[in-house]
Amino acid sequence: MANHSYLLVSLLLFSSLFSHSIVFGANTDGYRVLTVQSLPLPAESCTSKEYKKPGLKIIHKYGPCSPISGQKATTLEIIQRDESRVNWLQSQLTDDSSRVDVQDITVPAYLGTSFRTTNYIVTVGFGTPKKDMTLEFDTGSDLTWIQCQPCAGSCYPQQQPIFNPSDSSSYLNLSCSSTQCSQLSLVIGCSSSTCVYFTAYGDGSNSTGFFAKDTLSLTQSDVFPSFLFGCGQQNTGLFGNTAGLLGLGQGVLSLVSQTASKLGRVFSYCLPPTSSSPGYLTLGPDTIPSGIKFTPLLKNVNRPTFYFLNMTGMSVGGQALPIPASTFASPGTIIDSGTVISRLPPSVYATLRSAFRQAMSNYTVAAPVSIFDTCYDFSGQGDISVPTITLSFEGGVDVLVDFSGIILAASQTVGCLAFAGNVNAGSWTIIGNRQQRTFDVIYDIAGGRVGFSPGGCS
Incomplete structure (x- = not known):
């Protein structure tokens, strides 16, 4: 193996997530089943982990x-x-x-x-x-x-x-x-x-x-x-x-x-x-795992800083949403480490929201919170079934979003769909860091590609 240098980082995100009060269950029939006693406050203790x-x-x-x-x-x-x-x-x-x-x-x-x-x-x-x-x-x-x-x-x-x-x-x-x-x-x-x-x-x-x-x-x-x-x-x-x-x-x-x-x-x-x-976070060619699927890294000579991808679709509960791939093409999609919540074209977000609300129709609707208009009150709930959400990219790359990227806890009892729509159709789609969680996201700039490997933090 080549003697490449690595930069390892311990990344700790702010926590408004379900943590110890959630037990993740089986991922069957397009749903994730979990047990919730309450929506916890942000974590106060630091748990070390070695890589x-x-x-x-x-x-x-x-x-x-x-x-x-x-x-x-x-x-x-x-x-x-x-x-x-x-x-x-x-x-x-x-x-x-x-x-x-x-x-x-x-x-x-x-x-x-x-x-x-x-x-x-x-x-x-x-x-x-x-x-x-x-x-x-x-x-x-x-x-x-x-x-x-x-x-x-x-x-x-x-x-x-x-x-x-x-x-x-x-x-x-x-x-x-x-x-x-x-x-x-x-x-x-x-x-x-x-x-x-x-x-x-x-x-x-x-x-x-x-x-x-x-x-x-x-x-x-x-x-x-x-x-x-x-x-x-x-x-x-x-x-x-x-x-x-x-x-x-x-x-x-x-x-x-x-x-x-x-x-x-x-x-x-x-x-x-x-x-x-x-x-x-690691730097160097030896960071690329074997068997991973990649989507092309698109070039934009007018905006050389950003990482452009070709997003092609979304699924909710294992069912593809009726969204033409062309909807994401103009103006396009970037992946960004600093944006928290993914932003979608208005029509895409409306379709996602409709499918998600239908799948969550058994739960009590809560008032909108900040930019989130699809929220639920989980007070007194035991098991909760949350539909899976998948992001699809060119090259047959499907990213099955972690639960932490589907539900954002606005309080101890209220959780909201962790996506947002752009104000107008002319705005760019942005894949935020919340929807990237638990994946090993590989930026192979030399090879012109970006890959997503599940279970990266395990």
Whole structure:
């Protein structure tokens, strides 16, 4: 076996899920049977789990294992932030403009607003000697950036000391005339001939600073001496005490692309069903299991960051929904680690909702909660039969969604269908992380494909 390097992560998601009060039963006749005493509150304890592949941990910053102090959020707060992320993604996917001159930008003064958080955090090392920085990671972003001294009076609070470039013997600012500076698809400016980046998000949060390179340490053996990143001097918004963001998109400046010579542009992760159990992220070709089915990774030269798939259909209770595959084709589908709830075309969601409601007609309907319009009151219930939901993709790939991706617990007694419809038919379909749970999701960028292997977190 080739000596490939791996990045292992423990992924802990926020928990508004059924956990110890549920006993999963047989999956027969298109239904999952489980026993529910109540819908529990978010998990308060951290359950460790070891995997064979060594590496770094990634956890959910709102979970019980989070190293970021004081980070709490209810399910509905997370969903509200998810709406902000979806709006940002839709704007990025539909905006054909690529490069904008920095003097044409008016920086919004959204002090105190919430960053369109991705929720997952990882600790990596920057500089020589290395300084540990806890970052959010995101398959929907390319540029990695961290807060840097001096902050010019505009840095938000973070858990670790803010990175000081003068303490690193390997730090180097990049000039405006450098090839690397020209690779930025974000806003570019110059300050004393030094390349300046500007990145903004849908809620008004933003980061501005020097485009630089320094040593990035993922593990003791995975060290990259000339990693390109943003050294943020002015940063606005609430980024949850993290030091910045780690980009796992497929653009030229992403972590995946910059480490390609060693890690082969292949990575995978598994998101566990609850926040009290770990998952993992690995990098390297040896992460691909045998016998897995893949769906093609589609190319979009105008939007190179995102991961595009061809979704072809859905099933409820083992029965295919009467939805033409062409319904998903325009404008298309992306898979995203940072979006929580999958967003579907309006007509697809209406068909899914109708079939799901029919299958759940024996249960008491509850009032809508936030973006969820199909909710049930399970007070006093014992066994519950929930119809299965399957997502189908080109190549005969069927993803049988875990129960945690079908029902979201809005309270101890109310559970809702964990999907949402887009506002209009022109919006992109987004496969969110809740519907990816328990699968080993393999991104083989070099091979132009994405695979789903069940039981990835077992």
